[in-house]
Amino acid sequence: MLDAQFTPQVPHTVRLSDYRPPDWLVPTVALDFDLAPGCTRVRATLTVTRNGAHDRPLVLDGQELRLLSLTVDGVADATQPVGEHLTLRLAGDTAVIETLVEIVPSANTRLMGLYASGGNLCTQCEAEGFRRITFFPDRPDVLSTYSVRMKADARAYPVLLANGNMVARGDDDGGDTHWAEWTDPWPKPCYLFALVAGDLQPLRDRFTTMSGREVQLAIWTAAADVPRCAHAMAALKTSMAWDEVHYGREYDLDVFNIVAVADFNFGAMENKGLNVFNSKYILADPETATDADFDAVAAVVAHEYFHNWTGNRITCRDWFQLSLKEGLTVFRDQQFSGDQGSRAVRRIDDVRSLRAVQFQEDAGPTAHPIRPDHYIEIGNFYTATVYNKGAEVIRMLYTLLGEAGFRAGTDLYFERHDGQAVTCEDFVRAMEDASGRDLTQFRRWYEQAGTPRVGVTLAHEGSTATITLTQTTPPTPGQPIKLPVHLPLRLALFDRASGARIGDERLVELTEATTTVVIPDVPTRPVLSLNRDFSAPVIVEHACPAADRVFLSAHDDDPFARYEALQQLALDTLSAEGPCDDLVAALGATLGGDDPAFIAEAVLLPTEAFIGDQAAVVAVDAIHARREAVRHAAATAHRDAWWAAYRGNADAAYAQTPEAKGRRRLKNVALGYLMATGEREAEVAAYAQFENANNMTDRIAALSVLANSDAPERTAALAAFYDRFKGDASVIDKWFSVQAMSSRADTLAATIALTRHPDFSHNPNRLRSLVGAFGVNQLRLHAADGAGYAFLADQVLSVDPVNPSTAARLMTPLGRWRRFDEGRAALMRAQLQRLLKTPRLSKDVFEMASKSLA
Incomplete structure (x- = not known):
């Protein structure tokens, strides 16, 4: 090209x-x-x-x-x-x-x-x-x-x-x-x-290890920010204790220091005994950090601490083995985070992130296995595939071997390889030797790129249910032929009349292109629940009737499967024209549940980007119009229920507990739906919430819906937010992002204007908050005139001489040109060619652009 x-x-x-x-x-x-x-x-x-x-x-x-x-x-x-x-x-x-x-x-x-x-x-x-x-x-x-x-x-x-x-x-x-x-x-x-x-000034504490050693802890930052480190310190101590209990791993130095810095290409770095963090993932208090920020701080602190054993004491032989430490440590921090709150909500969030980013990588020109076989610039392989898909591969081992078998495998891994630089193969071999399982075929997950697709048919004859499962993986660059992988698929059957599960959940291990599961003693045609808890990182292709999805969204006893049923019903509805009555009714039924945290996640419609991912060609404008129409229908049909959810959770006292966070989350999701009604009452409520909020979660939620609207208070809210928080870089990052993510017609012009704002800079966080946020705004980035693509390329070229690593990450959306209509595709290709023609282009950007066009 x-x-x-x-x-x-x-x-x-x-x-x-x-x-x-x-x-x-x-x-x-x-x-x-x-x-x-x-x-x-x-x-x-x-x-x-x-x-x-x-x-x-x-x-x-x-x-x-x-x-x-x-x-x-x-x-x-x-x-x-x-x-x-x-x-x-x-x-x-x-x-x-x-x-x-x-x-x-x-x-x-x-x-x-x-x-x-x-x-x-x-x-x-x-x-x-x-x-x-x-x-x-x-x-x-x-x-x-x-x-x-x-x-x-x-x-x-x-x-x-x-x-x-x-x-x-x-x-x-x-x-x-x-x-x-x-x-x-x-x-x-x-x-x-x-x-x-x-x-720098420290927040100090101490931790006593399981063998009785006292470790001095300190988080170092600017003096004014020390009070905002308390949550990170609590997370550090909790993660140290958790790693002792769950993996038998004890800290091994007399001190553990963390330093927060404002300029950082990544989230944090696990340097032995001296973790250096992007301040975004350390500083948190209710005034400046959302609930999601608090959760991210705890997860990243735990992640970097867990690296002390999975990355530091045992490290990578070469950079191709990056997932050895990152995939394993992401899995460990996901386990940890699930233990600190709702496991179901954490799993939903993990899978949502995987699908939003990693599935796109697998389907694009830069697709690579979790252990790639070549690179030009290693910085380009700090990807969702290596991290998040790598974690899913570890999770599948955990599922296949069971909790005790997996722990035996990690114990052997630590004993066998402490103080060494090793490979992914060494880890799998430890799992194999400890469990006695043959994982030869499982190793294909390390070698093959792409997201497997599992086709499903259900037949019922007499009192026997027969489930046929076929697995295929589409070709990816350099890998036209794919072999079957070893994947665990959790499934269950439900009785349509009673809503009860029929027998126990089954773990089916797919190793062939086609697998048949025969289940006797099923008197009537059942409803099939598949890939429960997202047991394998696959795309399930099941021509399931809408009624079955509605049933599962109400009756499935696996929370993720219940969420998934509603999401698949939404996808089916959003990807077609016609009535949306089944979806609207199912959303209303879910809204009547008793777990605010789960409800808030389940009733969210799939994003425009994810809807586009399901199509052969992304119909940018049609997807936006259809999603907005369905949101409006769901909002107006259940208007009273949304108001009840909003008002019923508005008076909750602020606390950083799972229950309080769940109530805030549902309140703010409800506010989003109320704004979709177009009613003035919702705009007034949003502005009142913005003005009176006693925490950043509520304030930024209100600002986000106002920034996406034509409400008369929009301009005043944006100005007030800036005036209140100017000087606090992490909060002003949010201000930049809510504007770049807006669906308003003037978003590109506003984003370009913000690049001239006195607070805009080439700081990686600031670039991600504005340019990176605009890059995932499907509607406005992909405007038919190509102006969004030109803006993105302009920013890449501006940043590349200063910080090539950040520049390469900003250009990722341009590599998806094959998914769009020929007009948009040609405009994206033109910008990629423009990048490649630039003299003295960094090898970081060169690799991404050339692979995107290859």
Whole structure:
């Protein structure tokens, strides 16, 4: 699809098949930092040993480093780097390499390596950022013990933190400068190295491990934000105790530090003993954080803590194995989060996210297995496939082996591989050896891209029900032929007359292209409940009568299956023309239930993007019009019930309990439906809620519906919100997002105007809040004139020279051009070609754009 007159320069492709163990190991590393934002000097002393019998040189990676001196075993060496490599030919099998380099943290806009953020200095080294700090074999299978000395201006940087435990500290120059020394006794890859220097204040606490050791805990942030760290600290202590109970994993250092920074490409980083967090996932109080924010803080804190064992003590051999640590740790944080509130609601939320992002990846040009086999830029593979689908693959192992079998497998994994850099295969083999199960076919989940589709037919004759299940996986780039995978499918039958389940739930293991399940003693034709609890990450294709979906939405005893029945009924209704009476009636029946948290999730209609995902060609305008019409019908048909749900939950006292959060959620979902009636009374109620809210959940919910409307209070509400919270970056991010997500006709113009707002910047959070939010606004991004695509490409090109990692993520929606009509597809392709024709394009954006067009 590229212009025939343009041939872009293709960067080097890294392939799994080319993996070779490191030629040299680095058992110990000593780092000495003389820190300053404009010029930091780093002295690195590496003890290196030859790995095996060979005569290959030691190759050290380095990027944007000024080499000041180099010695080998104490002797000066004049070797200079070539490109991004420093190559040394060593005569013996061991050597001590010492380098002195200069770096400029204040100029490091990529936010990889050592960089300045909010007056502080901090690091981010995953995946390949350590090479921007010093020369080193920057790969995850080189494990070293680190000792670190830092020296800095005592007034500008009174706090000096690094991995491990502090062993010494002192003052120099009459107290104008000070220093600190840290050691980490546990061998780790360089991507887990961390350093923070700044004017920070701690929230302190302590935790006593199951063996009786006391661990000092601290969350470091700006002094004014310390009170907003209490929720994160509570989550940390809860996750430490949870990991001991559920996995037998105890923390292994004397201290555990977390630092919150404003500029961060990701959510957080699990550096050993010193987690560095995007402040979005640490700071939370009722005034500034929604219930979803509180839940996200707890989940991310737990996720990064759980990495101490699943990622740090046992790490990846190479970056192709990224899901080894991320998929497993996402599964663990999902388990943890389910234990803190409603398991059903958590499962619904996990699956909704999977379908919204990962299913799109599987169906697009960048589809890849959870263990990909090649990449150009590893940063592009921090994807929903590696993380979220990876977690679903772990969950299937948990389902197949059972709780006890899975725990035995993880115990063996920890015992067998502690202190090693290993592969996904090593994890599966531990599960296999501990359980006695043959998981040969299951391994295909690691090798094949794409979302399997399970076709279902139900036959009933006499007193026998016969269920036929067929699995297929569509072709994906580079993988035209798919083999059957081993997947667990939970199913149950229900009696149509009584509403009761017929017998026990069954776990059917699909291993062939076709599987037949025969169930005797079923006197009348039953109703079939499938993929209960979403036991496998598949698309179920079942020509189920609407009446059966209505029945399951009312009677299924599996909460996820009940939710799924209503969602599938909604999809069927929204994807067709004609009456929506069955759906409207089912929504009303669900609204009459007694679990506010579940009701709030179940009555939400599928998003426009998800509806489009089910179609061969996304009919942008028709989908929007149909969904709005059905929302209006459901809102007006049950107007009194929506008002009852709204008013009945409006007086609940604020609390961060599952019950209180469920009531707030239902109240705000009800408000959304009331706004769909178009009645002035709803607009007045929304503005009153906005003005009088005592928490961010209610305030932003009201602002969101007003921002999406023509209510006369809309402009005043947006202005009042900004005036109240200007200066608080995380809250102003929400203000940007609600405007970019609006379905109003002027949304693109408003979004472009916001890029000129004084508070707009290339901070990754701010970019995601505005440009990223607009990128998932299906109606307005995909305007038929292509203006939305041009805006998105403009932003990618603006960000790419500054932060290529963030730029590559922003352009993802353009890669879905095959799903749209030819007019829109041509406009998207034109923007992708425009990106590829840009001189000095980063390899991050190049890889995404070229794959999108391939």
